Amino acid sequence: MPELPEVEVVRAGLAPAVVGARIAQVTVADERALTRHAGDAASFEEALRGRAITAAARRGKFLWLPLEVTSNDGHGDLGEAIVGHLGMSGQLLLRAPGAATERHERVRIDIEHPVHGELALVFADQRTFGSLAIDHLVPSPDSAPGGWGTDAPATPSQVAHIARDPLDDAFSDARFSRTARAKGSAVKRVLLDQTVVSGIGNIYADEALWAARIHPETPASDLSARAVSRLLAEVRAVLLKALAEGGTSFDAQYVNVNGQAGYFAHSLNAYGGGGQPCPRCGRPIVREQFMNRSSHFCPHCQRLSR
DNA sequence: GGCCCGCCCTGATCGC
DNA sequence: TGCGATCAGGGCGGGC
Structure with missing residues (x-):
């Protein structure tokens, strides 16, 4: 995608x-x-x-x-x-x-x-x-x-209504942190909201949340400024790594202008790995329905605090 | 205004 | 072999 x-x-x-x-x-x-x-x-x-x-x-x-x-x-x-x-x-x-x-x-x-x-x-x-x-x-x-x-x-x-993306020089980390932490909805929903931060879809949202050890259902307003900053750093890291590898291709649905597939699918840690061992702790990655899509996360590494 | 649900669409795949 | 069900999901309209 x-x-x-x-x-x-x-x-x-x-x-x-x-x-x-x-x-x-x-x-x-x-x-x-x-x-x-x-x-x-x-x-x-x-x-x-x-x-x-x-x-x-x-x-x-x-x-x-x-x-x-x-x-x-x-x-x-x-x-x-x-x-x-x-x-x-x-x-x-x-x-x-x-x-x-x-x-x-x-x-x-x-x-x-x-x-x-x-x-x-x-x-x-x-x-x-x-x-x-x-x-x-x-x-x-x-x-x-x-x-x-x-x-x-x-x-x-x-x-015009689309927010700047995290790789844009004019992206404001402080503004993103303020906007995100003002929202009571799940942090994954906020990552997918293109008017808050753009460019992130289901795959990279799951990957960045896994890397930052944040449960996708965590209310964004419950995150500390430090946690938001860590999440943003992981978002950038996963986007840049995928970019360097030519993007993510699962099938013929994504190709570059010459019709060639990317290699990032080999680097995914959480997305698509339902039932597979978490690369960090070895316990199974869980796949759940979320917003009529799938969320993939490690329930051990990504705890939902009560 | 914030938030969330459901629809748009096609083809690959799976189970019977 | 054939056929119906299921799944993939970004953006946006609309409802609460």
Whole structure:
């Protein structure tokens, strides 16, 4: 499942091929990929034709490709961007021009790069939770760059409510600690709340909580400032390690822009390990239902205090 | 406004 | 062999 490390691998892979490229042709094969787009498929295709891509940016699990500002896009100096979310199974692939249709292909964007020549940027998505849209950019309230891969202090309007992620230079540990500890809900729920901290999904939430020895159901308000700080350090550690290993792939659902899987699945300590021995204490990892998902944790190392 | 539930969707896998 | 049930889960609308 694409969480921050997987999305960053995609962004970094895309950047050299798309920044500076001009869009030649757009083909929407399945309109369900445009659920976040305000117009129809024809308007999406038409609005992008001829536009140049100026960056490949990311905040949390959202990606966006800012477009060269034109005098007539109606959005002032900030302009517009193609904003994408991979959902559960979305892939952005770079292919040779005219390459065969991908399985679950939803949108194809043919681009022309001044150095790399013609390329096809293909959005494929099995479970159709992912989407692409054209959105206008809005200023970042804190005036810092909107995310990784851009210097502009702006994000697409659809991303404005998303918190900064823990790898972002402008992320405030103190603010996160204050916000989290003001919440009475379970700490895992807070980690998954993209308006509090972004980029963390079910896998890395379980991994960071295991590493910090915190039970996922612990009310966030019960955590000391020191515990929150330890948790944040483990969140960063697990995200950076996964990033270094190219992300987590269980099956063909997550791949980089060349269609290759990541290696981090081999490094998981808790996630998916229901019944397996805890790598720290040897007692069995437990899997429980949580928020209509699964939580994996070690009941011995991660105690729920009463 | 905070918090939580349930829905969206498809394909792999499992059990009968 | 075939078929139905189950599971994966991020984001958001809506209800309390």
